[in-house]
Structure formats: C-alpha cells, structure tokens
Amino acid sequence: MSVNATPEHPTRRERLRQQTVDEIKQRAFELVDASGAHDVTIASVGKAMGMTPPALYRYFPSREALLAALVVDAYADLGSTVATAAQNATGQDARGRVTLIADTYRRWALTYPRRYTMLFSDRSRDVPDSPDGIARVNEGMLPLLTALRELTSPSSSDGATPLDEELLRWGQAIGAPADITPTALRLAVLTWSRMHGLISLEIAGAFDNMNMDAGLLMATEIESVVESAGG
Amino acid sequence: MSVNATPEHPTRRERLRQQTVDEIKQRAFELVDASGAHDVTIASVGKAMGMTPPALYRYFPSREALLAALVVDAYADLGSTVATAAQNATGQDARGRVTLIADTYRRWALTYPRRYTMLFSDRSRDVPDSPDGIARVNEGMLPLLTALRELTSPSSSDGATPLDEELLRWGQAIGAPADITPTALRLAVLTWSRMHGLISLEIAGAFDNMNMDAGLLMATEIESVVESAGG
DNA sequence: TAATTTGAGTTACGAGTCATAACGATAGCG
DNA sequence: CGCTATCGTTATGACTCGTAACTCAAATTA
Incomplete structure (x- = not known):
C-alpha cells in the first residue's frame, strides 16, 4: 500500500x-x-x-452513481458560472447585477438544457440528494443576495412572520452576510423560483406552443423583482 | 367489419x-x-x-405511447379539477378565486407528485407534444384569466409592447373572453409560471434542504400577483 | 534487478427490458 | 351454424445493467 x-x-x-x-x-x-x-x-x-x-x-459502482456525479458537477458549473459573472460586474449597480445574474443563469440553462433538466427534474428518485451539489449552487446565490440587499430599503418590517424566521436560518446556513434581511432573502428565493419556473417551461417547449417569447417574460419577472425590492 | x-x-x-x-x-x-x-x-x-x-x-403500440396517453389523461384531470373548483366558487370575489385556483393546482400536484413531474419534466424527449393535453390544461386557465381581469383596473396601458401582442394572440387561441386585457393575460402566464416553479422545486425536495415552508412561499407569490393586479 | 502484488480491462454470463413473430382458442358476427 | 376477426399465449431477438472469472501490464517491494 x-x-x-x-x-x-x-x-x-x-x-x-x-x-x-x-x-x-x-x-x-x-x-x-x-x-x-x-x-x-x-x-x-x-x-x-x-x-x-x-x-x-x-x-x-453503477449507472446511477455516474449520473449522480454528473449532477454534482453540473451544479458546481452552474453555481460557479453565475458567481464569476457576478464577480466580474462588481462595478455595476445592484439592479444591473440582478439582471446579469438572471441572464447568466438562463443562458447556462439554455446552453445546456439537457443538463438543466437533469438537475431539477429527471432524477425522480435516482439521486436521493446531493448536499455537495446544493452547496455549489449557493455559490451563485450569494451575489444575488447582496445585490438584493442593496436594493431593499432597510426600513422594511423584518423578522415578524414565521417565514422570516425560516429565511434568516437559511441565510445563516448558506453563509450570507451578517446584515442580510428577511426581505432580501425572500426575494432571492422567489427570484430563483420564478427563474426556474420560466426556464423549465421554456425548455419543455411550453412557450413554443403559445407562440410566446420566454425572454420577454423573463425580463418582466426580473423587472418585477427589482420593483418589489424598491429599486 | x-x-x-x-x-x-x-x-x-x-x-x-x-x-x-x-x-x-x-x-x-x-x-x-x-x-x-x-x-x-x-x-x-x-x-x-x-x-x-x-x-x-x-x-x-409501444411503452412510450402508453406514457403519452397517461400524460394526456393527467393533463385533462388537472385542468378539469381546477376548472370545477373555480366553477364552484363563483360566489367569491376575484381575489378569493385566484387563491382557490392556486391552492387547487398545488394540491393536485402534491397529491399526485409523480404525475405532475411526468407532465412537465420527465418526458425529456419521449412525448414530442400533446396538443390535446395542452388544450385540457387551458380549461383551468380560463377561470384564472377572468378572475385576474376583474382584479386589474381597465385603465392600464395595454397593447403597446410586443409581448402584449403575443399575449393577445394567445388569449384568442385559448378562447379567452373578448374583453380580456394583455395585463390580465400576462399575469395569468406569470401566475402559472410562478406556481410551477415553486411546486416543481417543492416536489424535488429543494425546500426540505432549506427548511422552508413551500406553502408560505406560495401564499406570498399569490399575494404578490393579486397586488400586481391592483386587488 | 527480480518477485510479488495491485489493479485495469477483457470475455462470458444471467436477469431484465422492449418489441416482433407465429400460433391457438375464444367469442362475436353474418 | 360456420366463419373470421381479435385476443392472449409462447418463443425469439436485440438491448440494457451488473457480476464473475480470467489475463496481463504496471507499480511496489525486497
């Protein structure tokens, strides 16, 4: 040995x-x-x-194990792609950074649509969970959080609802900055969820049948998020 | 014969x-x-x-054909479930009907999570498309449209952007009422997309890892939609 | 350097899948 | 009543995952 x-x-x-x-x-x-x-x-x-x-x-050890490894790698690639894009845009204002992060996320998903569906949908029961992969995605979540933190006014009513408590615990878990607010955390989760909803439907071809431009819908959603943040 | x-x-x-x-x-x-x-x-x-x-x-004729038939049936069941729920709530105001429609949609998805993922994710290349299934889902989209139409003020700037034109064409295609507005159509699409994003992530177990209540997030999103509509 | 052991890659095999072909038997139809 | 269409069967072929047994090269050790 x-x-x-x-x-x-x-x-x-x-x-x-x-x-x-x-x-x-x-x-x-x-x-x-x-x-x-x-x-x-x-x-x-x-x-x-x-x-x-x-x-x-x-x-x-098995085909499933290979696919699980692919999922982890794809998570890491998506997360680091978003993170580096955000790092290269430190000069821009918060609103521009949010838009850039969303665009980067969407472009990655549209560049590798099969990988994206593999991450969030295909593995119905195969890969039970990949804490490593989750951690790597958070890498891209952090710049979104700080940008939304800048956009939101600090005077929002925070820490009241039970959802706010969950959000704060989650923020601590992923290593968000100490001055993060429930409002920013909530907007980050909803931004991610809205992006995922639009992109997964776009990849599935739902908007093709509706003759609708998913890019315009995406822009509308980002606009909505920025407005909700008060930016 | x-x-x-x-x-x-x-x-x-x-x-x-x-x-x-x-x-x-x-x-x-x-x-x-x-x-x-x-x-x-x-x-x-x-x-x-x-x-x-x-x-x-x-x-x-094949396993894929059987799965395709299941997809069409599941689409029809989801659409009619939402439609009948909305019909039974004609007395409520528009805001309550939007909430009810969203709750019904989510409950169906959580009752049959495997069927729901089969509809929107699993069939990566299997079922090419099911126009019949799409039509049946629209059955549940119509009550959402009319409720949002009631909520939105008629004075919104409509018909200007290219997205508005796409929305109006889509509204005609699914048989929306004649007095429908691009604002209501846009909100309907985004409501669907946001619900789908949250629910698919919830079914995938993303919020379990984050120790977050998907129901609270869903309520927040519906609240956001209703507010956007001016209700 | 020479012997040994570690490990990578091979062929052979069993179980399971989808799908087709060829056969038999039931039951509806004129 | 007889015919025949249709159903369901067994048999077969190609493909999948995964295991077992074997060969051979290369790294390690003495």
Whole structure:
C-alpha cells in the first residue's frame, strides 16, 4: 500500500485513474447534451471512449452513481458560472447585477438544457440528494443576495412572520452576510423560483406552443423583482 | 367489419376493448403514483393485471405511447379539477378565486407528485407534444384569466409592447373572453409560471434542504400577483 | 534487478427490458 | 351454424445493467 495516497501527492496510478474518471464524465456529458440523460448508458459511454462496458464499473459502482456525479458537477458549473459573472460586474449597480445574474443563469440553462433538466427534474428518485451539489449552487446565490440587499430599503418590517424566521436560518446556513434581511432573502428565493419556473417551461417547449417569447417574460419577472425590492 | 363502429353505438367488442384500455391506464397510474413513470414497464403493467406483456401491444403500440396517453389523461384531470373548483366558487370575489385556483393546482400536484413531474419534466424527449393535453390544461386557465381581469383596473396601458401582442394572440387561441386585457393575460402566464416553479422545486425536495415552508412561499407569490393586479 | 502484488480491462454470463413473430382458442358476427 | 376477426399465449431477438472469472501490464517491494 502506498504511503503517498494524499490529495497533494497523487500516485501516478491515481493520476491516471482520475484522468479516466474525468474522461468518462466528459463523454457522458456529451451524450447528455446530445440526447438527454436517458441515453447515458454504461455501454454508450464505454463505446464513446473505446472501452468495454464492464470496465466502467472500476470507476463508478453503477449507472446511477455516474449520473449522480454528473449532477454534482453540473451544479458546481452552474453555481460557479453565475458567481464569476457576478464577480466580474462588481462595478455595476445592484439592479444591473440582478439582471446579469438572471441572464447568466438562463443562458447556462439554455446552453445546456439537457443538463438543466437533469438537475431539477429527471432524477425522480435516482439521486436521493446531493448536499455537495446544493452547496455549489449557493455559490451563485450569494451575489444575488447582496445585490438584493442593496436594493431593499432597510426600513422594511423584518423578522415578524414565521417565514422570516425560516429565511434568516437559511441565510445563516448558506453563509450570507451578517446584515442580510428577511426581505432580501425572500426575494432571492422567489427570484430563483420564478427563474426556474420560466426556464423549465421554456425548455419543455411550453412557450413554443403559445407562440410566446420566454425572454420577454423573463425580463418582466426580473423587472418585477427589482420593483418589489424598491429599486 | 362492423357497421356500427361509431362512438355512439359501440360494439360489444369495442366496449370490452375500451374497458381493457381503461384498466391498463388505471394500473399504470397506480404504478406511477407508487414509484414514478420510470417503473411503468410493459411487464409491470401486465403483471399488475394478470396479462402477459405482449398482450399489451394490442392496445398500445409501444411503452412510450402508453406514457403519452397517461400524460394526456393527467393533463385533462388537472385542468378539469381546477376548472370545477373555480366553477364552484363563483360566489367569491376575484381575489378569493385566484387563491382557490392556486391552492387547487398545488394540491393536485402534491397529491399526485409523480404525475405532475411526468407532465412537465420527465418526458425529456419521449412525448414530442400533446396538443390535446395542452388544450385540457387551458380549461383551468380560463377561470384564472377572468378572475385576474376583474382584479386589474381597465385603465392600464395595454397593447403597446410586443409581448402584449403575443399575449393577445394567445388569449384568442385559448378562447379567452373578448374583453380580456394583455395585463390580465400576462399575469395569468406569470401566475402559472410562478406556481410551477415553486411546486416543481417543492416536489424535488429543494425546500426540505432549506427548511422552508413551500406553502408560505406560495401564499406570498399569490399575494404578490393579486397586488400586481391592483386587488 | 527480480518477485510479488495491485489493479485495469477483457470475455462470458444471467436477469431484465422492449418489441416482433407465429400460433391457438375464444367469442362475436353474418 | 360456420366463419373470421381479435385476443392472449409462447418463443425469439436485440438491448440494457451488473457480476464473475480470467489475463496481463504496471507499480511496489525486497
């Protein structure tokens, strides 16, 4: 047994293994983007990288485990994409940052629609839960929170309702700034929920049948959020 | 070949056949509710009703076709449930009717969460589209539209933006009353989208991790819609 | 350097799925 | 009453996931 099995000094074997794991996930993502998580099978991934199907079980104990890993990675990518976009817009005012965050979120979802549906809908019972993935999404939630905090007037009635208490506990859990208000927290959750509703319906094609521009609806919703915040 | 192959005078054979079709769908729905659409297989449905798997192909050309039929039926059930609930509340004011419609929609989704996810998410590429199902959902959209029409003041600036034109065309397509306004149409779409966002996240369990009461969030959203409408 | 062990990848296999083909038997229909 | 359409069966093929047994190369150890 090797003594250097630490993350800092990976053995050559471990490096090659990690490389193979990464290639498996990369090929699997290509299949997801091409035709959805449904077509990600042990055989199809193996075929895409010139391996026989049973070899993949050296790296993932089951097909479901592979899909779970993809979900975590996709969560992380979505969260960090939103977070870096917000960091690159520190100069803008709060209203512009909220709009940018929403646009970035939507663009990611429309760029990888199959991955997005894989995150929030497909896994009906497969992946029980991914606390790691949830944590990575919060990475993008924080800049939205601070922007909404700037927009809301500090004189709002806070901390009264039971919902406010839940919101404050959640804010602490995800590491929100100390001066966060229930109003900002509530608006952040509702912003996320509204974006998700519109985007998931857009991806499902509901607005195609209605001959409606989902982008305009999205802009309306963001406008509504900013107005609710008093900005 | 029978001469009486009309819907009005079904042959005994046709009646029995319809009965079998209904039982297949009923058993399939039981499987959906129990463990999701994923576990609805030709074999499992057949086993549930004491038939060998190939026999089911006499009634549905494929597993996907069976699932598509389930989607249409579920759409119809959701739409008519909302519609009848609204009809039974004609006495209430518009605000109360909007709340009732939202509650009915959410309760249906929480009563049959697997069916609800089957409608809007699961079928990534399976069911291409179901115009029939869409039509049945609109059945529940109409009372929401008229209630919002009552709430909104008629003096709102209407018909100006390109989104307003899309909304009016959609209103005509689903048979909305002639005096409908783009404001009411827009609020209806956004109400639906917001409900869907919250409910799909609730079913996915997102709010469980956040220790948050989805019902309170839903009430907040409905309140927001009613306020936007000026009620 | 040489022997040993670790692990990656292979072929072979069993269980389960969808779907089709070919057969038998019941029951409706003229 | 006899015919035939329709139902449901068994048998089969292609595909899936996942396991078992085996081979071989490479890393580790002496």
